[in-house]
Amino acid sequence: MSRLTKKDIFRIVEEEDVAFIRLQFCDIFGTPKNIAITRSQLQSALDNECRFDGSAIDGFGKYAQSDMYLYPDIDSFDIYPWRPQSGKVARMYCDIYTSDKKPYASDSRYILKKVLSEGKEMGYIFKADPELEFFLFDLDDEGQPTTNTHENAGYFDLAPADQGENVRRDIIMNLEDMGFNIVSSHHEISPAQHGIDFTEDDAAKMADMIITFKMAVKTIAKRHGLYATFMPKPKEGVNGSGMHINILCEDKDGNDIFRDGDDLSETAKQFIAGILNHIKGMTLVTNPLVNSYKRLVPGYDAPVNVSWSSSSTNHSALIRIPSMGSASESSNVKGARIELRNPDAACNPYLALALILAAGLDGIKKKMATPEELVEDLKGKTEDEIRDSKLDTLPKTLGEAIEAYKNDEFVKGVLGEQIFGQILDAKHKEWKDFRTCVTQWEIRHYLGKQ
Incomplete structure (x- = not known):
């Protein structure tokens, strides 16, 4: 059941003096796109009559x-709290439809909704809880981003060592105005690296929230004269930024599917087995x-092996x-959750969640057995x-x-042949461009010796 009605939207727009409404969507790589309309065009938009040139969107192609x-x-209607308060700006996330009014097969939101619908038919309702990390770097004299920072703080440090404290505070206040339930924020392990944690929500809504979170962080950091980046590894020699994804599962009555007393349920173990079975083919999407x-x-607190552990440590x-x-103590516990630790925030959250959940459901349907649990902590071990x-x-x-992805028929089945091929073509080109690039590492190591 919808939280808002069309009548509610018109009322809010009038009462809050909203001048522009952004109709937001994303390309296949998760890059936000939008068409801005004035409130005079709101009726047409709510009647699903707003058109755009889909052939101009990266990845949609032919x-x-x-x-x-x-x-x-x-x-998804919300007002951007960081925009001017006179003539406010609001946004709504949109699904993409073709000219004959059918869902567009390469719409990332549509793909995620299909997976969630399949889960619901099986009796499973999924929630997601991401943990996003980011860096706050200085801008140069021309306003361009650098990887420079004047701080050297570490895990959980306070100001003045943590020079991003006020930026995080501003980000949190804006996010809470948009309905985020912020749990905590802190300085991460690397200098200039930060994390803000919020509570789990419906998986489809959470993908929207990840897009909003990244936009808010970047916008507010710029207001403080800094550049926020979700680039996985912007600097050598320090930990990179990930986006661990926690998955929770309930039935229609709100009962925890992943928990059996004090232990994981058999369903949870099958779900884990499904993810591990397909993880290599999914990695091109979760780590793009x-x-x-x-x-x-x-050596940098990021996973490198295909394994699972019931130990929280x-x-x-x-x-x-x-x-x-x-x-x-279940009334004080949010429920059993399965944390996947390899994704990063450069991914398209709709497609990443779609693949993770579909893989887990495949494990449940096929009653897959989990591999032997990883008991030893491999942190600090060499390759x-x-x-x-x-x-x-x-x-x-x-x-x-790319090789693991193109050979995985399961991944192709979830994404559909069209978007599967579009991603493959784009990543082939990116990999070729990188392989032909001469890096500064090569110059340092070879120029004076050869």
Whole structure:
């Protein structure tokens, strides 16, 4: 049931003096796009009559049409609190439809909704809780981003060592105005690295929230004279930024599907097995950049092996189970959650969540058995020592991720042949461009010796 009606939207727009409404969507890589309309065009937009040129959107390519339609999700209506308060700006997330008024197959939001609908038919309702990390860097004299910072703070440090404290405070206040329930914020392990945690929500809504979060962080950081980046590994020698994704599952009555007393349920273990079975083929989507694989290396608190652990303290496992507390204390515990630790915030959150949930559902449908649990914490182990553990590893480069992706029929089935091929073509080009690029590392190591 909808939270808002069309009548509510008109009333809010009038009462809050909203001058512009952004009809927002994203391309296949998760880059936000929008068409801004004035309130005089609101009726037309709510009647699903707003058209745009789909062929101009990156990744839609030859499959798109020049006339496509945006169908606003009225429950996603929100006012941007950081915009001017006279003549305010609001937004609604939209689904994309073709000229004959059918859902567009390459609409990321549509793909996620299909997976969630399948889960609901099986009796599962999914929530997601991401943990996004980002860096706040200085701008140069021309206003361009750098990787420079004047601070050297670490985990949980306070001001004055933590020079981003006021920026985080401003970000949180704006996000709370947009309905985010912020749990905590803190300085992360690397200098200039930060994290803000918020509570779980419906998986479809959470994908929208991730897009909003990134936009808010970047906008407010710029207002403070800083540049916020979600680039996975912007600097050598320090930990990169991830987007761990926690998955929770309930039935229609709100009962925790992943919990059986004080332990994980059999359904949860099958869900984990499904993710582990398909993770290598999904990695091109969850970790989509050449730079993503600079983060997924031993020694920097990022997972490199295909493994799981029920221990909340084993951060070397790809999947871990955060502390569930005791069943007798369930009223104070949010529920059992499965934390996948390899994704980064450069991903398209709609497609990443769609693949993760579809893989878990595949594990449930096929009653997959989880592999042997990773008991030893591999943190601090070398690449050779990890190899000796006989564990399978995640792709080490974008090139390896491309090979795993293109050979995974399951991933193609979830995404659909059209968007599967579009992503593959784009990433082939990116990998070729990188392989032909001469880096400063090569210049330093070879120029004076050869």
